[in-house]
Amino acid sequence: MTGRSLRLGPGGEFDRLRAIFATLGAAGRDLGDDCALLPVGGRTLAISLDLSLEGVHFRTDWLSFREIGWRATAAALSDLAADGATPLGVLVSLGVPGNRQRRLGNASTAVQIMAGVGAAARSVGASVLGGDLARASRCLVDVCALGVAQRPVRRGGARPGDGLWVTGRLGGAGLALAALRGGRRLTPVLRRRFAHPVPRIAAGRWLARRGARAMIDISDGLAGDAGHLAAASGVGIAIELERVPRWPGVTPLAAAQSGEEYELLVAMPRSFGTGGGARAFRRATGLPLTRIGACTAGPGLRITDDGRPITPPPGFDHFPPR
Amino acid sequence: MTGRSLRLGPGGEFDRLRAIFATLGAAGRDLGDDCALLPVGGRTLAISLDLSLEGVHFRTDWLSFREIGWRATAAALSDLAADGATPLGVLVSLGVPGNRQRRLGNASTAVQIMAGVGAAARSVGASVLGGDLARASRCLVDVCALGVAQRPVRRGGARPGDGLWVTGRLGGAGLALAALRGGRRLTPVLRRRFAHPVPRIAAGRWLARRGARAMIDISDGLAGDAGHLAAASGVGIAIELERVPRWPGVTPLAAAQSGEEYELLVAMPRSFGTGGGARAFRRATGLPLTRIGACTAGPGLRITDDGRPITPPPGFDHFPPR
Numbered sequence: 001m002t003g004r005s006l007r008l009g010p011g012g013e014f015d016r017l018r019a020i021f022a023t024l025g026a027a028g029r030d031l032g033d034d035c036a037l038l039p040v041g042g043r044t045l046a047i048s049l050d051l052s053l054e055g056v057h058f059r060t061d062w063l064s065f066r067e068i069g070w071r072a073t074a075a076a077l078s079d080l081a082a083d084g085a086t087p088l089g090v091l092v093s094l095g096v097p098g099n100r101q102r103r104l105g106n107a108s109t110a111v112q113i114m115a116g117v118g119a120a121a122r123s124v125g126a127s128v129l130g131g132d133l134a135r136a137s138r139c140l141v142d143v144c145a146l147g148v149a150q151r152p153v154r155r156g157g158a159r160p161g162d163g164l165w166v167t168g169r170l171g172g173a174g175l176a177l178a179a180l181r182g183g184r185r186l187t188p189v190l191r192r193r194f195a196h197p198v199p200r201i202a203a204g205r206w207l208a209r210r211g212a213r214a215m216i217d218i219s220d221g222l223a224g225d226a227g228h229l230a231a232a233s234g235v236g237i238a239i240e241l242e243r244v245p246r247w248p249g250v251t252p253l254a255a256a257q258s259g260e261e262y263e264l265l266v267a268m269p270r271s272f273g274t275g276g277g278a279r280a281f282r283r284a285t286g287l288p289l290t291r292i293g294a295c296t297a298g299p300g301l302r303i304t305d306d307g308r309p310i311t312p313p314p315g316f317d318h319f320p321p322r
Numbered sequence: 323m324t325g326r327s328l329r330l331g332p333g334g335e336f337d338r339l340r341a342i343f344a345t346l347g348a349a350g351r352d353l354g355d356d357c358a359l360l361p362v363g364g365r366t367l368a369i370s371l372d373l374s375l376e377g378v379h380f381r382t383d384w385l386s387f388r389e390i391g392w393r394a395t396a397a398a399l400s401d402l403a404a405d406g407a408t409p410l411g412v413l414v415s416l417g418v419p420g421n422r423q424r425r426l427g428n429a430s431t432a433v434q435i436m437a438g439v440g441a442a443a444r445s446v447g448a449s450v451l452g453g454d455l456a457r458a459s460r461c462l463v464d465v466c467a468l469g470v471a472q473r474p475v476r477r478g479g480a481r482p483g484d485g486l487w488v489t490g491r492l493g494g495a496g497l498a499l500a501a502l503r504g505g506r507r508l509t510p511v512l513r514r515r516f517a518h519p520v521p522r523i524a525a526g527r528w529l530a531r532r533g534a535r536a537m538i539d540i541s542d543g544l545a546g547d548a549g550h551l552a553a554a555s556g557v558g559i560a561i562e563l564e565r566v567p568r569w570p571g572v573t574p575l576a577a578a579q580s581g582e583e584y585e586l587l588v589a590m591p592r593s594f595g596t597g598g599g600a601r602a603f604r605r606a607t608g609l610p611l612t613r614i615g616a617c618t619a620g621p622g623l624r625i626t627d628d629g630r631p632i633t634p635p636p637g638f639d640h641f642p643p644r
Contacts, residue, residue, distance in 0.1 A: 019433050024440040024450050036451035038411055038468065041363025049466055051415040051454040089360055093373040093415075093464045111341050118346040128346050129358035132373040132464075142415045142454075142464045144371055146360065 033154050033232070034079040034217060035147075046149045048079035054138040062180050065109055067195040069116025069141060075219065076145035077124055077199035078262040082217040083154070084208025085147035087201060089129040090121050092143050095136025113141060124201045151208050158214035158233035158267035160297040165278070167203050167264045167287050170222060171250030174258030193247075197262040203285045207266050210277065218261040225265055226293075227301050233267070236296035241305040243292045252305055267295055355476050355554070356401040356539060357469075368471045370401035376461040384502050387431055389517040391438025391463060397541065398467035399446055399521035400584040404539040405476070406530025407469035409523060411451040412443050414465050417458025435463060446523045473530050480536035480555035480589035482619040487600070489525050489586045489609050492544060493572030496580030515569075519584040525607045529588050532599065540583040547587055548615075549623050555589070558618035563627040565614045574627055589617050 035046040052058055052072040063071065073090060080087050096109045110133060118128050126145070176194035179186055186194065200217070207215060214233050216225045222244065230237040241252040250258070268277065273291055281289040296302075303310040357368040374380055374394035385393065395412060402409050418431045432455060440450050448467070498516035501508055508516065522539070529537060536555050538547045544566065552559040563574040572580070590599065595613055603611040618624075625632040 020436045020455075023433050023437045033452070036411070036413055038451060040367055040410075040470065041365035043363035045362055045367070045468075047413060047451065047466070047468065049413040049415050049452065049454050049464075051417065051456050051464065053417060053456055053458055056456055056458065088362075089358070091358055091369060091371040091466065093371050095373065095375060095462070114342045114346060129360060129369065130355070130371065132371050133342075134373050134375055134378055136375055136378065136462075138459065140417070140458075140462065142371075142373070144369070144413065144466045146367075146369070148362065 033156075034082040035085065035149075035152075037083075037149070037152055044149050044152055046080055046083045046085035046147045046152060048076045048145045050076035050079065050143050050145070052141045052143075054140065060139065063195055065112035066116035066119075068139065069113035070120045070196055071116075072141035073117045073120035073143050073145070074197045074199045074262060075260070076143035077120065077126070077201065078197070078217040078219070080145050080147040081200040081204035082215050082264055083149050083152045084204045084212065084215065085149035085152065086205060087121075087124045087126040087145060087147040089127040090117065090143055090145045091129050092117050092131035092141065094131065094133050095138070095140035096133075097137065097139065098135035109139070113139070117141075117143065120199075124199060149208070153204075153208045153212045153215040153266075155214055155216050155229050155232035156234075158229060158235050158295045160235055160295055161270050162213050162267040162295040163270060163273045163291050164226070164237060164239065164293040164295060165266050165268055165289050165291050166218070166222065166245065167200055167266075167289055168261075169245040169247050169288065170218065170261050170263060171255035171258045172247040173197075173260045174254055175247055175250055197260070199262060200264050200287070203264055203281070203287055206281060206284050207264065207268070210272065211269055212266050213269065214267040216265050218263045218265055219259060221259045222256045222261075222265065223301065223303065224259075229265060229267065230295075230299070230301055233295070234299075236298040236300050236302065237293060238296050238302045238304070239293035241303055241310060243290060245288055245290045253310065256303065355478075356404040357407065357471075357474075359405075359471070359474055366471050366474055368402055368405045368407035368469045368474060370398045370467045372398035372401065372465050372467070374463045374465075382461065385517055387434035388438035388441075390461065391435035392442045392518055393438075394463035395439045395442035395465050395467070396519045396521045396584060397582070398465035399442065399448070399523065400519070400539040400541070402467050402469040403522040403526035404537050404586055405471050405474045406526045406534065406537065407471035407474065408527060409443075409446045409448040409467060409469040411449040412439065412465055412467050413451050414439050414453035414463065416453065416455050417460070417462035418455075419459065419461065420457035431461070435461070439463075439465070442521075446521060471530070475526075475530045475534045475537040475588075477536055477538050477551050477554035478556075480551060480557050480617045482557055482617055483592050484535050484557075484589040484617040485592060485595045485613050486548070486559060486561065486615040486617060487588050487590055487611050487613050488540070488544070488567065489522055489588075489611055490583075491567040491569050491610065492540070492583050492585060493577035493580045494569040495519075495582045496576055497569055497572055519582070521584060522586050522609070525586055525603070525609055528603060528606050529586065529590070532594065533591055534588050535591065536589040538587050540585045540587055541581060543581045544578045544583075544587065545623065545625065546581070551587060551589065552617075552621070552623055555617070556621075558620040558622050558624065559615060560618050560624045560626070561615035563625055563632060565612060567610055567612045575632065578625065
């Protein structure tokens with residue numbers, strides 16, 4: 001699939017990316033998928049770069065520096081999971097304030113972030129390979145995750161008739177965010193879900209081996225990422241909202257809008273469902289896998305809740321159109 | 323050489339890195355060299371991550387956004403050159419202001435930076451493979467450069483008796499920086515040297531093939547980077563300052579202190595000099611290669627100017643010790 005340019009969903013960030021693709025011309029290839037793919041020595045390297053900025057992607061009064069490091073690394077590793085790749089290592093660029101006083105001093109800021117990066121990397125068998133360090137006015141963590149994919153799964157391979165499945169349960173990240181914004185304390189289990197997301201590496205590899213046609217991780221919200229998958233594959237997607245597995249206390253619509261979930265949305269051939277695929281997945285990974293809809297011939301995203309049509313909620317977008 | 327931890331030179335940034343290495347324990351390997359090395363499918367991948375921040379590494383009133391993109395990419399590619407690697411591709415994380423008005427609008431900021439990134443990548447036969455984009459209070463460009471190295475050259479392989487050589491001429495970057503700080507216009511040739519550095523890819527590959535023992539790119543200044551090479555190799559280094567090839571109007575000491583030169587400093591076996599190596603290098607690359615000193619058995623950096631000892635000037639350090 002290398003070398004194929006991808007159609008992107010709507011949104012200000014994607015308009016901007018389209019203009020960048022046009023500027024790059026022949027030098028830019030395969031932009032817009034979760035990972036870049038690079039053939040090296042007969043294998044396929046999957047590479048993801050994921051930028052986390054203070055005040056945009058995280059707040060230092062909501063998360064410890066160790067959690068900030070873990071979360072930034074998990075986000076990059078989640079992109080590898082969505083390609084069905086096995087992580088090898090990460091590199092990290094850190095920006096930390098040079099003058100502003102931190103609770104534990106400036107030196108410890110970088111050390112604590114890197115402790116979280118190292119723990120997240122170790123949790124999936126990867127090494128910290130290198131990186132860069134600079135003084136910055138606000139914290140930033142940019143994580144490059146590298147892995148190998150035996151059979152890379154992209155966003156663009158779904159076909160009409162494929163079943164649409166999701167790992168885990170959705171809405172926990174959105175629930176945590178709402179509580180933090182309202183100044184409420186998180187329960188330990190919700191805090192863990194928000195601060196310590198687990199990249200679905202084993203799940204992504206299992207699904208790739210079992211013939212996944214297209215896969216994406218849910219970072220922009222289920223509705224937004226389903227739109228990306230539909231646009232890249234040139235198919236329609238129909239989601240039955242009442243089927244979406246949800247965190248307790250989350251409405252179906254909130255579950256479809258919740259970003260930074262880091263679960264996988266995957267199109268599987270129809271035979272996967274009739275062949276007991278979800279039970280085998282649960283035995284292998286310990287996670288639920290739920291069929292929430294299907295890929296269709298017509299274009300666009302169609303969402304229903306108990307049969308009633310719902311207007312697709314917008315995905316998370318750092319650059320809302322003006 | 324993979325898996326070897328490196329001794330680092332003195333300086334606040336390096337004290338900080340040492341604490342980070344200690345935190346990472348087994349997960350961190352090979353940190354501190356120009357590139358990380360990763361064996362993939364029987365080949366050796368060289369990876370560099372290089373962070374450029376507005377107000378720290380560049381100013382938007384000194385450089386166009388296209389030049390900012392070129393320079394950030396050249397810096398990451400220069401690390402590949404120092405390992406003797408052949409570039410394959412780059413990934414780029416961009417932060418651009420979402421609200422602040424730019425001369426040509428916000429959309430064009432990212433597009434112009436990426437035009438510079440794409441041009442620098444194409445200049446060495448590499449592709450833009452992917453990246454990330456976010457709203458940031460100030461511009462940032464983090465470039466991950468990937469290449470393959472047939473015979474990777476690290477900082478730590480120099481031996482006593484090796485000749486110490488440098489490519490090109492030093493001091494142009496420092497001269498440009500002083501002029502910009504003083505509000506003076508740059509001559510076109512000096513502006514090109516500063517805004518459009520050429521990563522020494524062909525030079526690095528040639529030197530690696532010809533048996534380079536240790537190599538580093540001059541980003542912290544000749545004196546600083548010679549100190550890093552000496553510390554990593556466990557050798558001493560003697561530099562004869564009067565031999566250092568200089569940009570017109572640059573003193574020997576200024577040439578030794580000038581950072582962001584992106585030339586290569588390389589330890590070659592003694593036989594290289596007697597075998598007419600520099601002439602062959604010039605024929606192959608069009609660049610001068612000058613012997614400026616030697617590696618010695620005793621530790622530390624010894625700099626002389628026409629025989630008089632000079633106190634080594636400090637290298638460029640984003641985190642001066644407090």
